[in-house]
Amino acid sequence: xxxxxxxxxxxxxxxxxxxxxxxxxxxxxxxxxxxxxxxxxxxxxxxxxxxxxxxxxxxxxxxxxxxxxxxxxxxxxxxxxxxxxxxxxxxxxxxxxxxxxxxxxxxxxxxxxxxxxxxxxxxxxxxxxxxxxxxxxxxx
Amino acid sequence: xxxxxxxxxxxxxxxxxxxxxxxxxxxxxxxxxxxxxxxxxxxxxxxxxxxxxxxxxxxxxxxxxxxxxxxxxxxxxxxxxxxxxxxxxxxxxxxxxxxxxxxxxxxxxxxxxxxxxxxxxxxxxxxxxxxxxxxxxxxx
DNA sequence: ATATTTGCAAACGCTTTGCACAGAA
DNA sequence: TTCTGTGCAAAGCGTTTGCAAATAT
Numbered sequence: 001x002x003x004x005x006x007x008x009x010x011x012x013x014x015x016x017x018x019x020x021x022x023x024x025x026x027x028x029x030x031x032x033x034x035x036x037x038x039x040x041x042x043x044x045x046x047x048x049x050x051x052x053x054x055x056x057x058x059x060x061x062x063x064x065x066x067x068x069x070x071x072x073x074x075x076x077x078x079x080x081x082x083x084x085x086x087x088x089x090x091x092x093x094x095x096x097x098x099x100x101x102x103x104x105x106x107x108x109x110x111x112x113x114x115x116x117x118x119x120x121x122x123x124x125x126x127x128x129x130x131x132x133x134x135x136x137x138x139x140x
Numbered sequence: 141x142x143x144x145x146x147x148x149x150x151x152x153x154x155x156x157x158x159x160x161x162x163x164x165x166x167x168x169x170x171x172x173x174x175x176x177x178x179x180x181x182x183x184x185x186x187x188x189x190x191x192x193x194x195x196x197x198x199x200x201x202x203x204x205x206x207x208x209x210x211x212x213x214x215x216x217x218x219x220x221x222x223x224x225x226x227x228x229x230x231x232x233x234x235x236x237x238x239x240x241x242x243x244x245x246x247x248x249x250x251x252x253x254x255x256x257x258x259x260x261x262x263x264x265x266x267x268x269x270x271x272x273x274x275x276x277x278x279x280x
Numbered sequence: 281a282t283a284t285t286t287g288c289a290a291a292c293g294c295t296t297t298g299c300a301c302a303g304a305a
Numbered sequence: 306t307t308c309t310g311t312g313c314a315a316a317g318c319g320t321t322t323g324c325a326a327a328t329a330t
Contacts (some may be wrong), residue, residue, distance in 0.1 A: 053231040109253050110250050113247060117245055117247055117272070127272075130270050132257070
C-alpha cells in the first residue's frame with residue numbers, strides 16, 4: 001500500500017474529508033524520500049503550481065503525523081523537519097555540520113544496548129533519537 | 141577550578157567585561173546541576189532578587205555556550221534547555237514522557253560503537269546526542 | 281444541507297536586536 | 306574617557322489559530 005492510499009484510508013476511516021489540498025500534498029511527498037521542513041513543502045507545492053496555503057501545509061503535516069505517515073525531528077536550531085516514515089523500522093542520523101546533509105544509518109548493537117540500559121534504570125522505552133553530528137566525507 | 145573562576149577567566153582572556161549581571165548568573169548556576177531554560181534562569185535570578193533582564197540572560201547564556209561552560213539541548217517541542225557542562229565527559233538522556241524528568245546515563249559500548257559507524261561512513265564525529273524517551277520507574 | 285476545511289491575517293511564544301543610557305576598564 | 310554591556314521595547318521567526326468564505330459529503 002503506497003502512502004497516498006494509506007492516507008486516504010486514514011482520512012476515510014476517521015471521517016476527515018479528502019480535499020484536493022490534502023491529496024496533493026501527500027501525492028507530492030509519496031514519491032520523494034529525505035527530509036524537508038514545512039516551508040520547504042509549501043515551496044515544493046508552489047513549484048508544482050498546486051494552490052495551497054502555509055496554514056494548510058501545517059495542518060496537513062499535523063494530520064500526517066497523527067496518521068503515522070510522517071515522522072518529525074527537531075533540528076538543533078529548534079525548527080521541525082519531517083520525513084515520510086520509513087516503513088522498515090527506526091534509523092538514526094548522521095548530520096553534517098557543514099553542508100547540513102543528513103545520512104541515515106541503523107545499528108542493532110546500539111539498539112539492543114539501549115534496551116539493556118533501560119532495564120537497568122527501570123525505564124520503559126517508547127522511542128529514541130540518536131544524532132551524530134560532525135563532518136561528512138565530502139566536507140571534512 | 142570551579143565554574144565561576146572558569147567563566148571570569150574566559151571573560152578576561154577574551155576582553156569581555158566582568159559585569160555584575162554575568163557574574164551573578166554564573167554564580168547562580170555554578171551550584172545547581174540539572175536542566176533549565178532561559179526563562180527559568182531569569183526567574184531564578186528574580187527569585188534571588190538579582191536585577192537583570194531577559195535580554196541579558198539570553199546574551200549571557202550565549203556567552204556561556206561559547207565559553208563551553210554551558211551545553212544546550214533542543215527539546216522535542218523546539219525549546220532550548222541548558223545544563224552546566226558535565227566536567228567528566230558526555231552523557232545521554234532518558235526523558236520521561238509523563239513527568240518530564242530527565243535521567244542521565246553513560247554507556248561506553250554505545251559510545252564506542254558510534255565511532256565504528258562513523259568510520260564506515262567516512263564521517264568525522266564532533267558530537268552526538270542520544271535521547272531515549274519513554275516512562276520512568278515512577279510513571280510507567 | 282451542513283459540518284469540515286481553507287486562506288488570510290493576526291496571534292503566539294521564544295529568542296534576538298536597535299538604540300540610548302549605564303557602567304567597566 | 307571610551308568602548309562594551311544593559312534594559313527596554315520592538316522586531317523576527319516558525320508555528321498556530323479565529324473567522325468568514327469555500328467545499329466535500
